[in-house]
Amino acid sequence: MAAVSLLSLRTKYRNMKDRKPGASEPPAAGPATDGEIIRACQAGDERAFATLVERYSGRAYWVAHGLLADQEEARDVVQEAFLRVYRALDRFDFDQSFYTWLYRIVVNLAIDRLRKLSRARSVSLDDVGEPASGTSAEVAPGRRMEASETGVEVRAVLARLPDKYRTVMVLRELNGLSCKEIAGIVRSSHATVRWRLHVARKYFKDEWERREQRREQRRGSGRANDGL
Amino acid sequence: MACDRQRKLIPLAAGHDLTAAEFREFDEHLRSCLSCYREYRDYQDVLALLDPLRAPESPAAPDGLVEEIMAEVRCGRAGAHAPHAGSLRARCARLFPGALPIAAALVLFCGAGLLYFASRGGNERLPRIPAGFGEPAIRVVHDAAPLSPADEFGGILVIPERMRPGKLHHLGPAPFFETESLPPARLRQVSDRDDF
Numbered sequence: 001m002a003a004v005s006l007l008s009l010r011t012k013y014r015n016m017k018d019r020k021p022g023a024s025e026p027p028a029a030g031p032a033t034d035g036e037i038i039r040a041c042q043a044g045d046e047r048a049f050a051t052l053v054e055r056y057s058g059r060a061y062w063v064a065h066g067l068l069a070d071q072e073e074a075r076d077v078v079q080e081a082f083l084r085v086y087r088a089l090d091r092f093d094f095d096q097s098f099y100t101w102l103y104r105i106v107v108n109l110a111i112d113r114l115r116k117l118s119r120a121r122s123v124s125l126d127d128v129g130e131p132a133s134g135t136s137a138e139v140a141p142g143r144r145m146e147a148s149e150t151g152v153e154v155r156a157v158l159a160r161l162p163d164k165y166r167t168v169m170v171l172r173e174l175n176g177l178s179c180k181e182i183a184g185i186v187r188s189s190h191a192t193v194r195w196r197l198h199v200a201r202k203y204f205k206d207e208w209e210r211r212e213q214r215r216e217q218r219r220g221s222g223r224a225n226d227g228l
Numbered sequence: 229m230a231c232d233r234q235r236k237l238i239p240l241a242a243g244h245d246l247t248a249a250e251f252r253e254f255d256e257h258l259r260s261c262l263s264c265y266r267e268y269r270d271y272q273d274v275l276a277l278l279d280p281l282r283a284p285e286s287p288a289a290p291d292g293l294v295e296e297i298m299a300e301v302r303c304g305r306a307g308a309h310a311p312h313a314g315s316l317r318a319r320c321a322r323l324f325p326g327a328l329p330i331a332a333a334l335v336l337f338c339g340a341g342l343l344y345f346a347s348r349g350g351n352e353r354l355p356r357i358p359a360g361f362g363e364p365a366i367r368v369v370h371d372a373a374p375l376s377p378a379d380e381f382g383g384i385l386v387i388p389e390r391m392r393p394g395k396l397h398h399l400g401p402a403p404f405f406e407t408e409s410l411p412p413a414r415l416r417q418v419s420d421r422d423d424f
Contacts, residue, residue, distance in 0.1 A: 046302070053297050058287035066281070075293055082297045154277050172243065173278045179245055194245060201239035205274045 034098040041089050049089075053082055056099060059175070060106045066170035067110040068117075069155045077113055081105045100184040107171075107185060111163050157207045165200035168193055230257060234264055242271035 032040075032051070040048035057078060064081075065074035084105055092101070158166060167186060171177045177185070183193045234257040240246055241254050258265045 046298075049301065050294070050298050053294050054289075057289035057293055057297065059283065061289055061293065062283040062287050066283075071290070075290065075296070078289075078293065079297050079300060083300055086301050150277065151280065154281065158278075169278075172245075173275065174281050175283050194240060197243065197245060198236075198239045201243060201271065201275065205239075205271060208274050208277070 035094055038089060038092050038094075038098065041086075042092075049086060052085075052098070056102055057082065059099070060102055063103055063106050063170065063175055064110045066174040067107065067166065068113060069159065073113055073117070074110075077106060077109045080109055084109075096184070100181065103171075103177075103185045104187070107167055111167065114163065153211065154208075157204060157211065160207055161200055161203055165196055165203060168196045169200045169204065172197055231261055231264060234258075234261070235267065238264065238268050238271055242268060242275055 032048075034052070034055075037048045037051055041052070060078045060081060061074055064077040065071065068074050068077065081102060085102055092098070158169065161169060164186070168182055171182045171185065172179070179190055179193045179197065183190045186193065188196075234254055237246060237250060237254050241251070246254060258268065
């Protein structure tokens, strides 16, 4: 019984934190709908495009940053994404929502960037165990978290996930998108997204626990050395 | 069995991604299974590590990002591709209204003409002779005089005036054929080929 009440409390707590992002509840940054703004852009109204940028660049940045964990790379990706959007606005499909389209571009660009970066540098989970002085302060959105060792470790565990699992984790856990919204962004079925989310959470938990075990072992061996 | 089934739902349940029906069943199971409940708690604890990284309700773009994007849009790489300028097709359609269907019809007409020309042997390709038929089994007659049966090549290929590329018209130790209909230049061209 105690277990059940705790479960419901935790559920309530999580539900309070869950947000409804994106198209189902478009940001109230202006009276015009996305469709109206896009039509204005197509007619040559540059100011209308600025409205779109102001409306969505923050969220797009958080998505990019969630995947890349790097402030500068995330800025570049968001810039590139909006440029691509601008170039392709005259072919915009009004049957789909703008933010799904934008997020898809951001996710694809971020994954491309990740692949290029991973070729250039390979990040080891053990390398980030000791937070470097420059690493903890580099990320603006997660500054409060990344000042801590735990934040760096969480980022490192996320970075260990394969791309498709990391994408759903970032979109769901960090950006609060629903499985249905994620399915639209990654162009998969709802069932596929749920399955990926299942695997990703399991992977994340297993990886985190392995890391905890290694830390415990290190502590144990440190105590043994101190005793000697 | 029920435990195995519910255990598979734990990662989704921990993130509140179960359907209402799934959640009812799962919740019912947790009331009687301490092991699954602990597993569920473990998942929630681990996922809670991500909470500080979650995006705020209305995240603002980093300082200067909007301005950077708009500057790029105005004068940078996007300049030549502005949406109001339209695609090349759209711009052509504005400049030359009605030209697009005419151009398409012209292309279709030319394509059909080329196909017809090719099908009538217009590319002047010669018939292909199958290997191993005879040694040599074919000869082109140079003049209008019929060859005798004692001709050393033993056969005549008569090439019609309108040849079809790749198609063999007459072959082998055949009866004689007049070749008057072939222009002399064509005859020479055929007979000069090594494979004859």
